[in-house]
Amino acid sequence: MTTETGSAIEVRTATDDDWPHIVKLDSFSFGTHIVPLKASITRELAPNAHVLVATIGGQVVGVTMHYELQITVPGGALIDLPGISWVSVAATHRRRGILRTMLAEQHRRFTDAGAPMAVLTASEGGIYGRFGYGPITTEFTHKLDRRFAEFRDSAVDPGGVRLLTKEEAEQAVPAIYDRWRRQHAGALGRPAAFWRGVFADPEEGRNGASALFFLLHDDGYVSYRVRTGESMSIEVADFFAVTPGAYIALWRTLCGLDLMQTITVSDAPDALLPYLLKNPRLPQLTGSYDLLWARILDFAGVLRARSYASEIDVVLEITDDFLGQGGVFRLTSEGNGANAKCERADELPRLRISAGDLASVYFGEHRALSLAQAGRIWVPETDLLEQFDRAFATTAAPRGGMFF
Numbered sequence: 001m002t003t004e005t006g007s008a009i010e011v012r013t014a015t016d017d018d019w020p021h022i023v024k025l026d027s028f029s030f031g032t033h034i035v036p037l038k039a040s041i042t043r044e045l046a047p048n049a050h051v052l053v054a055t056i057g058g059q060v061v062g063v064t065m066h067y068e069l070q071i072t073v074p075g076g077a078l079i080d081l082p083g084i085s086w087v088s089v090a091a092t093h094r095r096r097g098i099l100r101t102m103l104a105e106q107h108r109r110f111t112d113a114g115a116p117m118a119v120l121t122a123s124e125g126g127i128y129g130r131f132g133y134g135p136i137t138t139e140f141t142h143k144l145d146r147r148f149a150e151f152r153d154s155a156v157d158p159g160g161v162r163l164l165t166k167e168e169a170e171q172a173v174p175a176i177y178d179r180w181r182r183q184h185a186g187a188l189g190r191p192a193a194f195w196r197g198v199f200a201d202p203e204e205g206r207n208g209a210s211a212l213f214f215l216l217h218d219d220g221y222v223s224y225r226v227r228t229g230e231s232m233s234i235e236v237a238d239f240f241a242v243t244p245g246a247y248i249a250l251w252r253t254l255c256g257l258d259l260m261q262t263i264t265v266s267d268a269p270d271a272l273l274p275y276l277l278k279n280p281r282l283p284q285l286t287g288s289y290d291l292l293w294a295r296i297l298d299f300a301g302v303l304r305a306r307s308y309a310s311e312i313d314v315v316l317e318i319t320d321d322f323l324g325q326g327g328v329f330r331l332t333s334e335g336n337g338a339n340a341k342c343e344r345a346d347e348l349p350r351l352r353i354s355a356g357d358l359a360s361v362y363f364g365e366h367r368a369l370s371l372a373q374a375g376r377i378w379v380p381e382t383d384l385l386e387q388f389d390r391a392f393a394t395t396a397a398p399r400g401g402m403f404f
């Protein structure tokens with residue numbers, strides 16, 4: 001491909017020599033100086049074969065890469081998939097189609113390798129829809145004034161929380177996270193190199209707050225930082241509980257940290273916290289964030305992989321402007337965890353949905369009903385829309401678990 005100015009864009013696999021340029025490019029693009037530890041962890045997560053650079057006249061002007069990850073889908077099946085990261089184009093060469101050219105090549109390679117789906121965390125909400133991605137999780141950030149946190153009698157404290165040093169946490173925490181992520185649709189397995197970064201906990205990653213503190217329960221853990229200003233406040237980094245008992249015990253311990261004023265935490269939309277407190281208004285919603293975006297590549301395979309909440313029999317057309325891999329498929333399932341069937345079909349579709357909206361509906365966070373009301377799903381039969389919406393609904397909100 002050539003740019004508007006006539007120079008050819010070459011997209012190729014990275015070499016060792018490209019790395020200083022890649023690090024410089026991403027430092028400028030994300031406005032943060034990438035320290036050697038971060039670069040070395042990234043290189044472990046993404047060997048050169050998984051890194052693409054775009055060059056113009058031999059100069060590196062763009063980069064994209066992927067890590068090998070695993071996601072849990074509704075019903076508990078695990079899917080290996082690429083997680084895209086470090087996407088950037090030099091500010092000197094923007095809006096000339098370099099990102100589009102890189103992603104076209106990257107997704108061609110994913111398809112050739114048989115990847116069923118790809119995920120990423122998006123820096124901006126307006127970029128990835130055109131490439132067939134849809135947001136699949138939402139995390140709500142709450143802030144509460146710990147000094148006024150009173151628990152209801154029904155939130156009985158199961159106890160069992162221990163205060164851990166980082167060295168102790170390193171032995172215990174990854175296994176608990178792994179149990180948690182297998183239970184939650186949307187959650188990603190964290191590779192060993194990712195954990196190396198967590199426990200290295202470099203000063204540059206703390207944004208002026210303390211090193212990490214860890215609270216451990218047999219079925220959950222919390223890591224947090226303390227920010228000291230006029231008062232001391234807690235900023236939770238990880239809060240993952242496998243059981244409601246662990247969740248309650250960890251919250252009670254956090255709220256027992258007497259000298260702290262506020263606690264800020266990001267959690268699932270259906271988190272239990274407000275139901276535990278005498279004053280459910282105490283946790284104030286301060287923000288929400290679409291942590292993960294997904295792009296389905298093997299539509300039939302991915303639709304077969306999840307379980308459906310109720311019976312479904314639909315001939316749907318999936319539109320895929322970016323890769324042209326859409327078409328008409330028949331999806332059937334008896335619901336209640338039964339195996340689903342899905343194949344390409346030579347039939348008239350009764351529902352049309354884009355690849356990105358299908359990904360959003362697939363993980364249960366976004367409802368087909370709402371997308372149809374917004375004019376994004378074409379489905380003339382109300383009964384079919386209701387059936388589709390019911391079948392894709394999930395009992396728990398999906399959560400990503402990992403920013404990358």
Ligand SMILES: CC(C)(COP(=O)(O)OP(=O)(O)OC[C@H]1O[C@@H](n2cnc3c(N)ncnc32)[C@H](O)[C@@H]1OP(=O)(O)O)[C@@H](O)C(=O)NCCC(=O)NCCS
Pocket residue numbers: 029030086087088089090093094095096097098099100101121122123124126127130
């Ligand atoms: C985002 C970024 C990679 C785009 O690179 P680029 O080479 O300018 O993008 P392209 O010219 O290939 O644009 C491809 C399409 O995306 C659109 N697009 C690009 N950046 C966009 C943005 N920030 N918001 C909305 N749309 C955007 C373009 O308009 C174009 O649309 P079209 O092809 O449908 O007409 C680049 O601006 C960048 O490095 N930003 C800072 C780092 C960052 O945010 N990276 C993404 C991390 S998830």
